[in-house]
Amino acid sequence: MKKNVSMGPGQRLIQQAWTAHHAGRFAEAIKLVATAKRSGASMADACYIEALATSGLGRNAEAKALAEASLRRFPNHAGFMGIVGTLEAQLENFEVAARLLKQSVALQPEAGNLWQAYGAAMFALGDYNEAKMAGEKAMALLPNDPAVVGNYASALRESGNTMEAIPVMRRACALNPLQRINRANLLFTILYDETIGAEQLRREATDWAETLARMPVDAKIPAPQPSEGDKLRIGILSNDLRRHAVAYFLIPLIANIDRTRFEVHLFSLTSVTDNVTQKIRQYAESFQDVSKLPEAEVVRRIRETRCDVMVDLGGYTGASPLQYMVHRLAPKQLTWLGYPGTTGMKEIEYRITDWTADPAGYEHNYSEKLLRAPIFSAFHPMVTNPLFIYEPKYRVHPTPALENGYITFGSCNHIAKLGPKTMRLWSKVLARCPNARLLVEAAGCDRESVREMLRTRMEQHGIDTSRVDMIPRDGANQYLTYHRIDIVLDTAPVTGGTTTCDAIWMGVPIVTFAGDTFHQRVSAPFLHAAGLDELICETEDRYVEMACALASDVTQLNEIRQSIRPRAEQSEMFDAPRFASWFEDQVTEMVKDIKPETRARGERQEGVFFGGTWYPAQDLVLSVAAHLHMREYTPLRNVLENLTSTWYRHWMVAYGLAEIKYAGGMHEEAIDLLVEAIGMRPYALPLYRKLGIWMDERGFDKSALAQLLDDQFGLALETLEASPAPTVFEILGITVEYTDNNVAEEVTA
Structure with a gap:
């Protein structure tokens, strides 16, 4: 015969506190917990709810302190590990978060939200294979959660399973068509599908841009106004004002903007700061972290700065600036660098490009008016330590085949770019050059699971993996790995960008496949600037022929290698003052209807703006x-x-x-x-x-x-x-x- 067990008053209060918490009544839950503690309730349960509810109120630092104190009292409590880990992830302390969350999911493997948090932490750390595994677990437990499905799709893409990621991301968008991160990620992910052309990319971008425009912000926020005074005010909104590829192109521009005529104001959509963030801040009149602000407050704050021009530096990537720029942050708006395609957004009037990335006739690919520079961005290597460009170890070496006796093809790109088309091209090249080897450097190659995944994919495309060396990415070797490579084989359909510039600077020729959209042509302008137009290939056959032709004459290959850096350094690719001057002219022209020049323009002032002084x-x-x-x-x-x-x-x-x-x-x-x-x-x-x-x-x-x-x-x-x-x-x-x-x-x- 079963006994009826009744709850004591403390446990009833705990139950009520859980009910309040699940209903989003966090303050009420905290009050109930306080009473429950005095009524003999389980102290672990009470503290657990208190920490969760405090976090629900947005008081994450306080919630973390509560959970950490409780974890010291109850060291094997999976819930407290999970709370602290989740909060550490929110505070972007990802290594600590991953360790705690891994312990937590081991103790409670049915907690889908913790698998989701663990996967997000591993994604932030660049361990995309582990993030994919965690995403699979989370999706099995929470199959209809759009954030869970979207995160799994992103992990699939970044671990190299780009084609498998697209239908999963579309499913995430179908679960919640208005979730911004998933829709932006979909637009980024479909770039990896070689069957999707410019027309479909523009159509999908326009559809999402129009949807964003229908999500209003506070109508009481004053409309954007031009700046006061003689100077033109340039605003830049980005998620990447940190150690990121953007810095190699942004710093050369903003350091050279003529401060006798312009101001630069930066707005960051991430709270992550590092030494590059500190460097970038020195080249701007102001820097505002708006990452934790509500959407309406971001719009208000930026409009109050009264920039004449706002530059999108992210497009449909990461915490997209476009979800704010759709509400118009400045009288004139343009997009540059971050996303290799159209925004589809009528509120973005201009896009910076050049005649190689977007030849004549490509205008229909975009909703924006194209502003074609001599090259779409100037590049400087070594942005973290600029003076290192003079160090002996970064000088161009002889092509390694002279000593090795065989050609080494190479790639130093993201695993996401190593998809079917890339494998198809590489397989054909290696088949035609039977004595050559392939070196692949990528984040994750220090883990056997990642290497095995790449080996399997290569073998499916007929590549003999005994001829392939896989090495992990190491920031200290960003340029030095090119000393081991004779010829870079570019990826497709998404080409290299910063890695292309790195290779050119190190003197290594790059064979690229240039398609009919910008993301398939990012490498081409830099090769053109370096005088390597013959390496820009319009067909797959030409790509294979050119790679093999380079490999056939090692003496000539070495001569080409020694000539690349000097030619590139004398070109627009490294001429930041020229690019800045061009940019200044474009800004002046685009704002003349709202802020015409009131004084005669003198000769452009050469100099550097740093630490608030020109x-x-x-x-x-x-x-x-x-x-x-x-x-x-x-x-x-x-x-x-x-x-x-x-x-x-x-x-x-x-x-x-x-x-x-x-x-x-x-x-x-x-x-x-x-x-x-x-x-x-x-x-x-x-x-x-x-x-x-x-x-x-x-x-x-x-x-x-x-x-x-x-x-x-x-x-x-x-x-x-x-x-x-x-x-x-x-x-x-x-x-x-x-x-x-x-x-x-x-x-x-």
Whole structure:
């Protein structure tokens, strides 16, 4: 006979607290829990509900503190592990979150919400294979949750299963057609389907843009107004103001915007900050983190800044800026960089591109008016440590086949890009080059599960995986891996972008398949700038033929390798001031109906904006001279780094670094840098005199220097050496006068 067990008053209150929590009445749940604690309820249950309800009220830091305290009291309580892990993920502490959530799901494997949180944490950490596994578990338990299904689809895509991801993402959108993240992710995911063309991409983007426009924000928010004063105000909205590919193109632009005529204001849709975020902030008049604000408040805050032009720097990726820009944040709006396709949004009037990425006749692919630059973005490598471009390990090496005796094809792209079309192209190339090898660098290749997935896919396309080396991505080797690659095989239909620029800078030729949409042509403008138009292939057969032709002559391949960086560095690809000047002209033209220029435009001011101040180029030269003269090498490095944001590779920076290296005892590196400075400024005799002095001090043979002086100037080395040692002012071309008080005055630079 069964006994009737009645709940005590404490447990009844706990039950009521659960009911209130599930109904979203979080404050009521917290009150009930407080009473339950005094009535003898289970302390673990009471604390658990209290932490959940506190989080439900949006007080995540407080909820985390409560859950952590409870976890110390109940160390094996799966619920507290799950709460703390979930909150750590919300606070973007993903490594801690993943560890706790993994422990939590092991103890309660039927908790779909925890599998979902664990998968999201692993996705943020770049472990897409583990995120896919967790997503499968979550979807099995919560099959009709659109967020769960959408996250699983994203994990499928990023783990390389792009074609399988598309129907799953469409299902997620069908479960909730208004969920913004899933719809944006769908537009991004379908780029990987080679059967989807520009017309369908535009149609799907337009459909979603029109849906977004029907989701109103607070009508009381004042309409966007142009800025006051003479300067034009440029706003940039992005989810990627951090260590991200965007930085390689954004910093060269905003560091070069002429601050005598313009201001730059940044708005971040992520609370993640790192050293790149701090660097980016230095090049703007203001930086606002709007990531945690409600949608209406984001719109209000940005409109109040009164930008004349707002730039979308994300498109349909991540936390899309477009969900805010559809409400019009500035009188004029344009899209650039983030998403390789049309926004379909009538509120975005312009799109920055170029004639190679979007040749004549491509206008129908877009809802925006195309603004065609010399190249759609200037690129600078080493944005985290700009002066590293002068380091010996980043110099272009001979093509490795000269030593290896075989060709190494390579790819350093995201696994998501290694889909069926890429595999088909690579298989054909390797079949035609039976002695060649393939090197694949990608995030996740340190895990056997990822390597096995790639091996299986390659074998399905006829690739002999015994000829394939897979290595994990390591930020420290971003450029160095190219020393192991003879020829890069680009991905398709989504090509490389930043990785293409990296390869070009390291001197490695890239064979690319260029289709009829922007995302299939991202590599092409950079190859065009580097003088490698023949490597831009319009058919699959041409792609295979070109890769094999390059591989057939190693001597010629090495000559091409040695020529690529110098050509690229002299092109629009590295000319940030030119791109910034073009951009300034476009902004001035597009706003002339709302804010015409009120004063005559003078000659464009060359310089760098940094830390709230505009430094004209001449002032920077004088600053370099002063620091060198006083041997103040730490501030000198700071100035040289900021100069590199504008001038990229400049003789004065190489000379300044040479002085720093020589003073630090790195004499051979210093002499190499001085030779590099001479190569960039071949008619500056004080540099030759300095070189001769250093070579004497180190006991180096000067016959090559003597020959160079004779060839360049018809000057004997002995004649040069009869002159006194040059001062830093003489080397930098600065005339110094001394007053009666013996105070130096810089007259010209």
